[in-house]
Amino acid sequence: MKIKSKAMVAGVLASAAAMTALGTGVAHAADPQKPTVDYQLCGNVRDSSGNGVGGVSITGELWKPGPTSVATYTTTTAPDGGYCIQGTSNLVSVIQSQSGWVTLAGTKAGTAVNFGAWGGMPGIQLGDFLVRWDIPLQSASGFDGVY
The missing domain is CATH 1.20.5 (Single alpha-helices involved in coiled-coils or other helix-helix interfaces)
Structure with a gap:
């Protein structure tokens, strides 16, 4: 037996x-999206089963205290759900030197993506950037959302 x-x-x-x-x-599940050049914030959008969701419109807005909107960045997720918003040196400078932050929003077919909060705040701040920093680039990743 x-x-x-x-x-x-x-x-x-x-x-x-x-x-x-x-x-x-x-x-x-989608492989974690990693930056390939400086001044990127990257992540993945997945469904509740962990599958990557392509075609999601992502908007990242850079803010500094005031609050004052400094810049807006847009992109669309790849078929596997990966994305990177591409900024300039100002993106990193405002976060690192001016107490700035980036808010993320995403939608597809009228349904919003839940990006949650990092560090308890609704925006990517210095601590969030440093924890997810993709050295040697001036970029960070791991900013995932659920569709």
């Missing part, structure tokens, strides 16, 4: 491995 049970378990594991290798019946 033990041999038969072990054979069944081995068969189930082999089937699961084959399904994973073939991509059958397994939800694929």
Whole structure:
């Protein structure tokens, strides 16, 4: 009986491995989007199952105390849900030297993306940037949202 049970378990594991290798019946989460150049803030938009959601319009708005809007950046998520908003040196300067922050908003087909809050605040601030800094670039990643 033990041999038969072990054979069944081995068969189930082999089937699961084959399904994973073939991509059958397994939800694929997007790989973490990483910056490729300076002055980017990157992340992924996923559905509640962890699958990447393409075609989401993302808007990042840079603010400094006042509050004063400094710049607006826009992009669209790739088919796997990855995105990077591209800023300028001002993006990093305002966050690092002027107590600035970036708010993120995203929508697709009228449905909003939940980006939550980082560090308890509704915006990417210095501490959030430093924790997710992609050294040696002047960029950060891990700013994910749920569609």
